[in-house]
Amino acid sequence: MGTRQRRLRELAEREQRFLDAAREQITEHGLLSLHMAKVARACDYATGTLYQHFASKEDLLLAICADQAEERMAVMARAAQWQTGSRERMIALAVADMLFAIRHPDHFRLFQYASTEVIWHAASPSRRDNVLEAHRPLGDMVAQVVQDGLDSGDLPPQNMSPHAVALGPWALTEGMHNLVNAEGVLDFYALHDPYRLLLRHLHLQLNGMQWQPLFDPLDDVALTRQISHICASLFDDLCPEGTGHRYCSPTEDRTP
Amino acid sequence: MGTRQRRLRELAEREQRFLDAAREQITEHGLLSLHMAKVARACDYATGTLYQHFASKEDLLLAICADQAEERMAVMARAAQWQTGSRERMIALAVADMLFAIRHPDHFRLFQYASTEVIWHAASPSRRDNVLEAHRPLGDMVAQVVQDGLDSGDLPPQNMSPHAVALGPWALTEGMHNLVNAEGVLDFYALHDPYRLLLRHLHLQLNGMQWQPLFDPLDDVALTRQISHICASLFDDLCPEGTGHRYCSPTEDRTP
DNA sequence: CTCAGCTTATGAACCCCGTTCATACTCACC
DNA sequence: GGTGAGTATGAACGGGGTTCATAAGCTGAG
Known part of the structure; x- marks a missing residue:
């Protein structure tokens, strides 16, 4: 029955358009200015129609999360793909996620906001499962890196x-990510370039787990080289329109 | 002018009563059921009066955060006080915070919720400064432990x-804390007793920084003993009414 | 005691949404 | 064309955060 299939496809397309419109509104005007009526209007639908797809506003928020998770995972997977050792792959995963957080601050804030008790429990259970399912690759990827490392000795x-x-x-x-996102904390302690700091601590942590060191975690030059190397393979994903983008710490611009 | 001082004192007292009422409502009915009108009514005031103290609901939320931060810091400070080495003090800080999160889940969720972009930026700037100021001891305590360790060799x-x-x-x-709070994540990966896991990783991390190890981070018995030791000095703070409380992982009850 | 002036309390009204629902429409199928 | 299931509509509802004109209380002076 071709009709039924077409219906379903249309439904999915419409849902995606709603999600895109919502995402755009968040990017444009911030999370606070996301209104159900505006999302519907942006797609030339009445408000009620939205509620055929999403049980509530929170449901919509979590749907966006699940939608965006895919992209987040894809970026991480791509970053790890080109690395050889387990240690490098682990680092690549973190760098990729960190870059994602820098380049798409709104999405990342949404992740944080939506995983809040208040929002999380106001959404429908099936939607919550969606989000979890969409994020499964995150944990699995990290665990897979460990597993591969163990297997290969x-x-x-x-x-x-x-x-x-x-x-x-x-x-x-x-x-x-949390500390960086909590505005004020870093300025408070005069910590510049928190993401480089993350990498340093990540190296130190891996050292502690007796993963053989690649280089001294305190070696700033080697660290920068590694970050740049990983970033090079990512900028097409993260900055589709950007030309000539390079790694630049978010605080680097501030210092004269 | 004694009148003025009395006025100010009364103002502060009333504000504290509002905060307590709000906190109680959150503990009792959850964050979602915190309503300005109810808070005011609980203190036998009209709704409008609340707005002489707090510019908005978000402002009230952040005020609660600042208020609770004091307690959180006090617990951590007390935990570290009785430890001797830098490493033990660092661990104690983490354990204390972890216990605080377990014993006061609502407060802890509030911390997370309030540091969300949406809430944070809807509050007044001065209130935000309050929260930051109240949390300053957290970072300073951790840094102080490091500093002391360095000074003493x-x-x-x-x-x-x-x-x-x-x-x-x-x-x-x-x-x-975040991962634990994000419900579903841990079940997803069959991770029991995440807080013990935190301790283990903390030990491993300190190893990586070449802080001389006290014991093998993978030694489960030694780990439990250390946690219990730290907890012993804290239960008076965390469970005022409780008698005979002991460390018990949040997942321990679930397993038959 | 009394009046002026300032501070604080009041709660009804306002307004902004999120959400619902009776109605109307569309369209595949008979 | 008739039928019915699926879908769109947008006005209306309701909850709750916020405001504001008014009233009440308090203080200090005369």
Whole structure:
């Protein structure tokens, strides 16, 4: 029955248009100015129609999250793809996510906001599952890196499951994103270039897990080279329109 | 002029009563059910009066944060107080914060929610400064531990400022709290007792910074003993009414 | 005691949304 | 053409944050 299939396709297309419109509004005017009526109007629909797709505003927010997660994962996967050792791949994952957070601050803020208890529990359960499912690759990718390292003898066994080991770098990265995002904190402590700091700490952390060191984590030049190397493979993804973009710390512009 | 002073005192007292009422409502009915009208009514005031103290709902939320921060800091300070080495003090800070998050989940969720872009920027600037100021001890405590360690020769120099070094353990702890709070994530990866995992990773991280190890981070028994030791000095703070409370991982109850 | 002047409290009214629902429309199928 | 399931509409509803004109209380002076 071709009619039914067409219907479904149209439904999915419309949903995507709603999501895009919502995303655009967030990018343009901030999370605070996301209104259901405006999203519907932007797609030339009445407000009620929106509620055939999303049970509530929170539901819409989480839908956007699930939608954006795909892109986030893709960027990370691509960054890790070109690295050889387990350690390099782990670092690449963190750098990619960090770049994503820098380049798409609104999306990243949305991730934080939506994973808040208030929003999370106001959405429908199925939508929550969607978000979790969409984010599954994140944890799996990190754990896979550990697993591959163990298999190839690249890493020493830790008596911990790959996922448990993976939680360390993952938490460190998330936490640093948080601190960076919490405006004021970094200025408070006069910490410039927090993302380079993240990389340094990540290296130190891997050292602690006795992953063989590539170079001294305190070697600033080597660190920069590594970041640039990873970034080079990512800028097409992250800056489609940009030409000649290079790694530039978010605070670098501020210093005269 | 005694009148003026009395006025100010009354003002402060009333503000505190508002804050307490709001906190109670959050504890009782969750963040979603915090309504300005109800807070005012709980203190036998009209709604409008609330707006003489707090410019908006977000302002009130941030005020609660600043208020609660004091308690959070106090618990951490107390935990670190009884430890001798730099490494133990650093661990104690993390454990204390972790316990605070477990024992006061609502407060902790509020911290997360309020540091969200949406809430943060809807509050008044002076209130935001309040929150930052109230949280300053957090970063300073962590950095102080590093500084003391360096001064006493307890720690090797890292070519990094104490605050920069401190950001590592700090971010790791925050990040782990986040992941734990993001419901579903841990079940997804079958990770039980995430807080013990935090401790393990913290030890591994300190290893990486070449802080001399106390024991093998993978030694589960030693880890538990250390956690219990730190907790013992904290339960009076965290469970005023509780008698005979002991450390118990949040997931321990679930397993039959 | 009394009046002026300032501070604070009041709660009804305002307004902005998110959400719902009865109605009308569309269109594939008989 | 008739039928019914699916879909769109937009006015109306309701909750709740915010404001404001008014009233009440308090202080200090005369």
